Amino acid sequence: MIQVFQPTLGKEELKSLETVFNSNWIGKGKLVDKFEGLFAEHLGSTPNHVLTTNCCSEGLFSSMPLCNISKDDEVILPTISFIGAGNAVCANGSKMVLCDVDKRTLNARPEDIEKVITKKTKAILLLHYGGIPCDMDSIMSLAKTYNLKVIEDCAAGVCSTYNGKALGTFGDIGMWSFDAMKILVCGDGACLHFRDPELREKAEKLLYFGLQTKSGYQNSVAQKWWEFDISCFGHRAIMNDLTAAIAIEQYKKLPTYMQKRAAVHKFYDSNLNNIEWLDLPLPIPEGCETSYYFYHIQIKNGKRDLLAKYLREKDIYTTYRYFPLHRVPGYKVGGVYPNADYAADNTLCLPMHQSLSVNDLEYIVDTIQEFDKKYC
Numbered sequence: 126m127i128q129v130f131q132p133t134l135g136k137e138e139l140k141s142l143e144t145v146f147n148s149n150w151i152g153k154g155k156l157v158d159k160f161e162g163l164f165a166e167h168l169g170s171t172p173n174h175v176l177t178t179n180c181c182s183e184g185l186f187s188s189m190p191l192c193n194i195s196k197d198d199e200v201i202l203p204t205i206s207f208i209g210a211g212n213a214v215c216a217n218g219s220k221m222v223l224c225d226v227d228k229r230t231l232n233a234r235p236e237d238i239e240k241v242i243t244k245k246t247k248a249i250l251l252l253h254y255g256g257i258p259c260d261m262d263s264i265m266s267l268a269k270t271y272n273l274k275v276i277e278d279c280a281a282g283v284c285s286t287y288n289g290k291a292l293g294t295f296g297d298i299g300m301w302s303f304d305a306m307k308i309l310v311c312g313d314g315a316c317l318h319f320r321d322p323e324l325r326e327k328a329e330k331l332l333y334f335g336l337q338t339k340s341g342y343q344n345s346v347a348q349k350w351w352e353f354d355i356s357c358f359g360h361r362a363i364m365n366d367l368t369a370a371i372a373i374e375q376y377k378k379l380p381t382y383m384q385k386r387a388a389v390h391k392f393y394d395s396n397l398n399n400i401e402w403l404d405l406p407l408p409i410p411e412g413c414e415t416s417y418y419f420y421h422i423q424i425k426n427g428k429r430d431l432l433a434k435y436l437r438e439k440d441i442y443t444t445y446r447y448f449p450l451h452r453v454p455g456y457k458v459g460g461v462y463p464n465a466d467y468a469a470d471n472t473l474c475l476p477m478h479q480s481l482s483v484n485d486l487e488y489i490v491d492t493i494q495e496f497d498k499k500y501c
């Protein structure tokens with residue numbers, strides 16, 4: 126089976142783990158600090174703005190208290206959002222307000238957001254779909270006008286930029302995931318960026334029990350180092366030196382990963398462009414870099430499901446991301462979102478990862494051409 130997403134792991138990662146084993150320190154330590162430093166640099170930022178955590182979903186949940194979002198507040202998110210974003214808002218007791226998206230990029234547009242702003246709106250929880258940047262200039266000026274916090278779910282946008290600036294560094298909080306299915310992977314892990322370093326300080330406490338003081342060796346012997354106070358009822362959401370060791374090796378490989386993904390993207394674009402029921406190529410907004418996390422196609426003849434099944438029978442796994450939150454019965458939200466509905470019914474994510482061979486790609490394209498001849 127050709128997988129739709131897949132990590133690329135090598136002997137470098139394995140070797141780095143061996144070093145951690147030999148050090149006998151597998152908890153949060155020097156390697157987590159090192160990775161934070163590297164990632165801060167990658168973002169064009171500095172470590173006082175950046176904090177790692179155990180997963181991006183934790184970042185979504187924690188962004189609610191960190192942005193002082195309370196029960197009476199409304200949070201706007203595109204209905205095509207990751208389930209963790211919806212859960213974060215609802216678990217906080219706040220009102221989840223959904224907005225529609227652009228039909229092709231599946232990103233919320235400024236006009237979609239503005240339509241649902243009310244006096245109670247406190248924040249926008251933005252998703253950059255597949256790492257394709259939203260229109261940040263307009264969205265940030267909208268946020269300024271209405272005095273809204275902006276949280277960027279940049280989980281899949283590890284190398285995405287908007288006008289040369291790293292995506293995820295525009296809003297109050299931005300976040301990237303390193304889970305098993307992302308581009309830079311380490312099992313589980315994530316990075317958060319805070320525009321205001323003071324918020325990073327607050328986050329560091331929230332993500333570690335609310336502890337005021339550092340523990341163990343980092344405390345002086347002048348005091349009893351086992352005593353402590355807390356500033357809040359914090360979580361325990363940290364990376365460790367095992368995951369950081371993998372992340373550091375993966376980080377070094379990011380440029381080659383991007384080259385490979387761009388090449389796959391280009392291959393699909395140029396080999397599928399003769400199929401008239403496909404909407405290609407995907408418009409990448411001017412001045413933006415994507416991370417090529419998804420290669421999503423839109424099927425204009427209503428045969429998306431048939432195509433997905435056909436490909437699966439031929440050992441090509443595809444999927445659609447993300448199931449719109451307004452269709453999740455558990456959220457009990459209404460509303461009409463025509464573009465999101467169109468996207469959810471006609472979009473398919475084709476295999477996209479670094480390990481796809483030329484043979485794989487040719488086989489995928491040939492099989493889609495075969496489907497065209499048989500059914501279209």
Ligand SMILES: *Cc1c(COP(=O)(O)O)cnc(C)c1O
Nearest residue numbers: 180181182207278280302303304
């Ligand atoms: C994967 C993903 C997340 C969650 O990341 P985890 O690290 O697995 O918690 C959040 N948002 C988006 C868009 C994702 O793709």
